Amino acid sequence: MTEAVTKAYELAKERYAEIGVDTEKAIEALKKVKLSIHCWQGDDVLGYLFPEQNLTGGISVSGNYPGRAKTANDLRNDLRQALSVIPGKHKVQLHSIYADTEEKVDLNELEPRHFQSWVDWAKEEGVGLDMNGTFFSHPKSESGFTLASADKEIRDFWIAVGKSSRRIAESFGRSLGQQSVNNFWIPDGYKDNPIDKLSPRLRLIESLDEIMKEKIPEKYTIEAVEGKLFGTGVESYTVGSHEFYEAYALTRGKLWTIDAGHFHPTEDVSDKFSAFLPFGKGLMLHVSRPVRWDSDHVVILDDALIRITRALVRDNELDKTNIGLDFFDATINRLAAWVVGSRDTLKALLMAFLAPIEELKKTELEGDYTKRLALTEELKSYPFGAVWDYYCQESGVPVGASWLKEIRNYENKVLINR
Ligand SMILES: C[C@H](O)[C@H](O)[C@@H](O)C(=O)CO
């Protein structure tokens, strides 16, 4: 296998060189990209703080594949196994509900010490940690409102949750020596047409401003705000819409989170990066695959993903963009879901790097759209797979579908017994 992979790579390298693409440079560029892999694919977004609590907030997971991670330790072991077949060094995204503690503690009382086991694990694994405050799956979110609630007591509770998430993210940044992005997604909204669309938004602004009041050095953590078109149960009005958060991010110097599943199905999210970034501090992405709606299917190498990575690479936006994943499928092996989604996102990035970008830009400037079309179409059948295989081999991870054998062994040894 090793020899065949290397031979195929050498040939591919020649083919790409003919069109002015340096495959070694593309591989080096790919090595630098850190994905932010979401922990919640491993346990169906339930967390470990409230074992009896159902998933709420208008998101849902279908399927009952055996082996859901039932403890934080299970989840870390599963993540370690999945990471071992994904090339590169990455980050893992947590949520408040993944606190690992024996204490009876509520979301608003969480402190960095409740995440110490995650920090220790991250150090061992050499991964960074990103954070998400949890604003759902809790009795105090049952009305459908949290930070935008008209009830001050409810609002204050969730403000404390937001502040706690910032302290935790800061501690991740300090302990691990890399910035922790702290993402805020707030599910608040109405099922049916509201009369007053303004007041909840004004309350959300006030709550967020209160949460962000304390200055924390950005080298440790920065907040990202995630809008949404709608969720199940909040079809008519979402307080934190896209325009709301785009404006919030711009005026407060925060990151704007673009979740690929949160827009109208025909909207091209990749088109938004270059419109926002000349004004904004940066982006957080939640790479997801909406099938007819925000279904959070496992990411695959489809046109939508290719458009996302192409935009980031062609417009030189990687330095200002955090590439997070966000999907949850319990109908298949959950580790395989992480692996497919992560490997495919990396593959799509490699495809984007393997292009004569400067030449294409020049062609476009010269107005030669015929050549632009011809070149981009021919590029699609260049031997990018040989470069990917070689990258996997050199990174010490399985080439081709052989990673599945390792995941199956783990399933038979570990997952099946849960
Ligand atoms: C669990 C996550 O916070 C959640 O998926 C959020 O990011 C989202 O996308 C909700 O639709």
Ligand SMILES: [Mn+2]
């Ligand atoms: Mn998301």
